[in-house]
Amino acid sequence: MAVLFVLGFLLTFLMIPLFKGMLTEGDIVRPNYKGDMIPVSMGIVFIPMLTINAILLASVVRSIENAAYIFIFVSAVFSMAFAGIMDDIIGNRNVSGLKGHFKSLFKGKLTTGGFKALFGGFIGILVSVFFSENLLELCLNTLVIALSTNLMNLMDLRPGRAIKVYLVIMIPMIITLTGFVKVLPFLLVPNVLAYFNEDLKARCMMGDAGSNVLGISIGILMVMGYTNDVKIAWLIFLVLIHILTEKYSLTKIIENNKVLNFIDRLGR
Template identity: 70%
Template sequence: MYSYVFRGIIFLLGLIGTYLMIPLFKNLLTDSNCIRPNYKGEMIPVSMGIVFLPMVIINGIIVAFFTIDAISMLCLFLFIFGMMAMFFAGIIDDTIGNRDVSGLKGHFKSLFKGKLTTGGFKALFGGFVGLIISVSISKNIADIIINTLIIALSTNLMNLFDLRPGRAIKVYLVIMITIFITLTGYIKILPLLILPNVLAYFNLDLKAKAMMGDTGSNVLGISIGILMAFGYTLNVRIGWLVFLVLIHLLTERFSLTKIIEKNKALNFIDRLGR
């Protein structure tokens, strides 16, 4: 659909543009006292995922200008809408969220008791965002249900991993690069709206100089979910959904960090680059 040169330009713009914006947003968050202790207790800026969005919009404008048919334009706008929507929910959780309740089970249990947490709001909001995107692209009720679950659970996937510097982004890069390689047609351009932005920020997260927070992890998660819903067959989507359900059930019962630490290979990859 787009030439290698066009894709290369979009990639470089996202990479360089985000890299140049990082100091600006880091200072903005620090000056606004949007800081939080990391796992070592050091006070660092949180919500640095905000830096992903500017180049998503700028490159989105460029891609939209060269997009001709209505279906492709719909996919582009739904992709950007989903990321912006979860950016909004994530920054609310980062700035006013209460950490006394954790996990989807905990947030929904709190909601059933009549208390809405920011995590509960984020989960419900993410579900409805997934639903509106799914209704827009799905062929039948079964497709709507599958795609909604994929988008909602994928959105939360990166939160499960974002407990140590660089961990969530390492997982994200493996998934997103695989998606980029295997996608075909117009949809193949969409990962380039976010992937280079994440690469530009990666080292800052890896060295624990900033936290992307839910502001970033939600955006990364939903970008995976939307692309899975857009670009893959029913069998692939069902397989991905099964994986999402299993890993959510696993993390409700066991500590993902402890599982990783007990496995030599996973622990090595997890610590690599820190």
């Protein structure tokens, strides 16, 4: 874990200027909430060290089951990073929210957000097949993965907000996960920490390429490492937060709460 953390943090930190330059030169920029044009889709900077550390971890495991955990985790993260990059680059911002994207789909119009939602659902099913003993558990696991993925999209509306929420969730998970699954967060968390200040200071946006990765990693670890009782409780929370954000502005809710607003603005 220590080796994965140090390598992931240091090498991701060194890669950040390279990826910012690549996105800027490729005109992959977008106005942020203040209207400043900054690089978007910087979440792709998480991927190189995720891959390298996965190779290192796979080279020392002696169990096919543990190797399968690595492969499933990395493959799902790669898949959602791809969907996120697609949405960042060619996405239409005229439609927002899961409800809006599915309404468009039912009218015969596929949005990148609709594609991302459907694709994420199928990835959730694919992962859940390996960890479900019956149809009911398959549905539970799929919903946990799909809604966890979208949770980070809901949070990624202000600099640093999504990563703060991600860390608040991941720290207890790292403490409570057991067995081989406990090491998997270290494929991603140090990379996110290395990038955190760039996002917090609004020098670039991780975009859906980043938020999708953060979200699906939470969902997969939940499915891999916890009992159904914990997953049901987490799913209830996810459903409630999705209902809330469909009806109300999460940003306004945070701004109207002194404690949440202080935490949200901390470090900007």
